[in-house]
Amino acid sequence: MNIDTRKRELVKELSPMLEKSSLLSKIWIAALISIILVGLYAFVLQLANGHEVTGMRDNVVWGIYIVNFIFFVCLSYSGAFIAGVLHFFETPLKNSIARIVEITTVLSLIIGPVFILLCIGRLDRLYYLFLYPRIQSPISWDIIAILTDLIGCFVYLYLTFIPDLAILRDASKENAEVPNWRKKMYRFLAIGYQGTPSQHKRLHKIIRIMSVMIIAMAIVAYSVLAWIFSLTVQPGWNSTIFAPYFIISGLYSGIAVIIIAMYIIRKFYKLEKYITKIHFFAGGVMLLIISLLYGYFTFSEYFSRWFSHKKHDVDLLNTLFSRYFWQFIFANYFGILMPIAILFFKKLRTVKLVTIAAIISVLGIWLNKYLIVVPTLETPYLPIQDTRAEFVHYTATWVEWSLSLTGIAAFCLFFTLILKFVPAIPMSGIIDLEKGKQSKREKNNPIVTEF
């Protein structure tokens, strides 16, 4: 097998994704941009009128913005973890989804903190966080951890782009169809990677080190996020297992989102050859294992509160089961048991059903985060009295909903745009795989060339 011809074949196969944009993708991007524009309008409204336009008031001061923040950072964690783990185990499956996983990681880590910014009352004083930091505050830890994690994941993503950019650069040298700016971009970003053995070795060395670092950073970042809640004294938040619980729920939602992304990309770019049924099968098994763990953690949380029936825990559970009854049932019963039921049976692990299970999981996790953040604020130690009626309960306003949808739309949009830049399946990975297979074959059946 000639590496160069193989590279050209791959480029020919995968580059239509990059250059052409079909009608469907144009409509898709237009829809996303329109959602984002509505969200921008909502943001301007919030900037001009203050946080009064949201539903947050004096008792429930954290609402959907914080829920979205936790949710997106939680996605990123699982991306980092899976990317790192996949890199360790050189499975043939890993290559096809590695890029999707890494892009999910970076994008959700960019979008998550934007939601925190929406929740801050005085954006004009944001730099005080760096001018007058207090390191005893969990928020300071969170800022440091997320920034570091973001940079790490970004560097890691870029490292995995380099070989593919090199292939694209070489392939586009002769191709007149590729616009000049693209050629220049590939050349610049591929930083002179020629695929020589020493470069290859060096690159893979630093990728390996970074992958370990990312797993560690992600654990730290997500624990710190959980500590923002569990280091307070509030009922419902002051739990000892919050950090592991958040990590497990991160894995859960992350795998689910990756499955959904796999499904959409496979369908849209017609990559059935690379993202196969086996991927969905394996993803389904992982989702099953994690969902069992996640269900176990959720059960421990609520069961011990219910059993030891301390007064404030009982008040919290009453709120959960009266005002948020259907959300609680969906998030913590249906959202866990349904995916388990689907994924438990081998026969049911088809592509479509696994994706449906993943969608249910994602919705369940989002609601679970909502039920962690808001009901605690509605049932504080001292009963909410002597305040206005609207300060007692929390209902999100259209501004908050539209900004949440904007976050999701921005995620999808950036994902799509990146996939126009580099192919969804790492080409260098395919080549490495095939090289590996060939060398294994040669080891087993040495071909004697006679000349």
Added chain:
Amino acid sequence: MKINLLKYIKITSFLVALLLNIHSNAQESDASNYNMSFEFKTVKQHDNSRLLEASFTGKNKEDRKDVIPMFDAEIKFFNVLNEDEVLLGAAKTSQAGIAQITLPENQKYLTDEDGNINLVARFEGNVNVEESSAEIVVKNIYLELNLEEIDSVKTVLVSAFTIDELGDKIPLEEEIDIVLYVQGMLSKMKIAEGSISEGAYEFEFPTDLPGDVKGDVTVFSIIEGHEEYGTVIQKKNAKWGVFQQQIKKTKNTLWSSAAPIWMYVVLTILLVGVWANYIYTIINLFIIRKEGKDLELETES
């Protein structure tokens, strides 16, 4: 002509009515449903000066809780003996309705046969407000306060006396009530209530009062509102407080501005470890780039 005149009269009277109406709206209501209340008292202060205080307020006839102080009214204070009136001073009432003058220790008063000083405070009335005045009769007595340790017991000794023409101290014969206070930051705290008999009063000072941070205590002895002597105040300082709080300077805690030291250490270790790794990665990227460039130059040449 007649019609014209009428028209003019109409307009003129309208304008005049407008004028009067506006001016009357600019004024506030008058005090016709308020009763004036005038009070007068005297306090002998710790440096033996005498304070004369007059309080002039208006009380609503219907709502007894509605009390408005009289502001900027001139009150004159007189020392009266039979028909003679000596003007001691004058003062204007403050926004709280209180007018005060302070007379020094060596002020000479006209006294009657029993040694009483007659004092009058008067507001000279006008068309709208009637004249108000009040009179009090007071005897001049002196209060002395001593804080001594007698047999290692902290004792407060109070003596009350008058000074006769020869300058001798004559202890007070009658019994008067006296109250002892200790000065706090916002108010005085009562520590004893008793009566001066034969011109003296003794009190054992409590042994567990902290006093202020340096252990200082200011003791007040006050005769309150006596009909013959008015209010008499005397005070003295002593280091009798037993303040022993060790002021624990809480530094480097979770809630102080400087964090616990171990937090700084852990943070530095973590950050240095992670960022060192990033820098290592970036250095390697530069090496790859250099290698690639060299290779390119080679192949080109």
Added chain:
Amino acid sequence: MKKKQTEEGGTDRRKFLKLGLMTSLTAITGASIVTSLAAQEEEKEPTGEMIRLLTPDGKIVEVNASNINKYPEALITPEESRKGIPDRKFVMVIDLAKCKNARKCVEECQKAHKLDEHQEFMKIQLIQNHEEGQPYWFPKPCFHCDEPPCVIVCPTGATFKRDDGIVLINNERCIGCKFCVTSCPYSARQFNWGHKEKFDDKSQPYSPETGVPAAEGTVMKCDFCPDLLRQGQLPHCAKACPMGVIYFGDKNEDIVTNGEETVRFSQLINDRGGYRHLEHLGTKPNVYYLPAVNRQFPLERGFDIDEEIKERYKDVPYVQELKKQGKI
């Protein structure tokens, strides 16, 4: 001809005179209308609280109350406000046996800190310890804890604990993350959600010790009125309470006062069984409560208030009972 001329001249002169009179009268009226309107405009400007005074000629007038904290001369800047009043440890004792929800403390505090009608630094809760107990009125300011959870979590150091025990907020440093609001177990903090006109009033320079003017997007709470303490006066709530429920003082000198009574702090706590709320959370609050024993008033007396405020207690089971029985 001449007669006609003089006649005409006469009429003209009369007309001219009449015109002159009318114009001058209109001018005077117009001018006085304008000046009195202008004067009324000036009076309506919110320059501070108005107090009523009697003048010596028997009229009642309204004047501006003098600036109660003597700013700007006595201004304590945000940097200075981080060091407390030296050698003090402020403490408050609230006597629950005497509280009858008169709400004068709430109103005075609102006036002093220029709060809106529905913003309260001091909240009056209706607490029932357990099902067998009678509910009691529970005034709740900020407790100025010795180990404050709110200070621990502030990322910029906008809220801080001083050496005299007071926890203050510097509204010029606060970024509005609301972490302190979520971490206070006593729900003592409030947030300024939107822009209000009163924030534009720059007539008084800002000091964390008064908290006036507040700023949009920042946090605020009870501050134990340090500006009054520096002048040797009680905080507004303690001064205003008609029942003498709120005692305030210095733990170092062991004296607290409610304006009428001055007692030793340790004696008050030990004789009357003073306790702190939610002691087990380890926040070490500086507001002590004297239990609601030997109550001086029936609970229903406390419902002698506006309907809108009564509605705020509708979730208390005892109140629902009373409503059923028709007592309120």
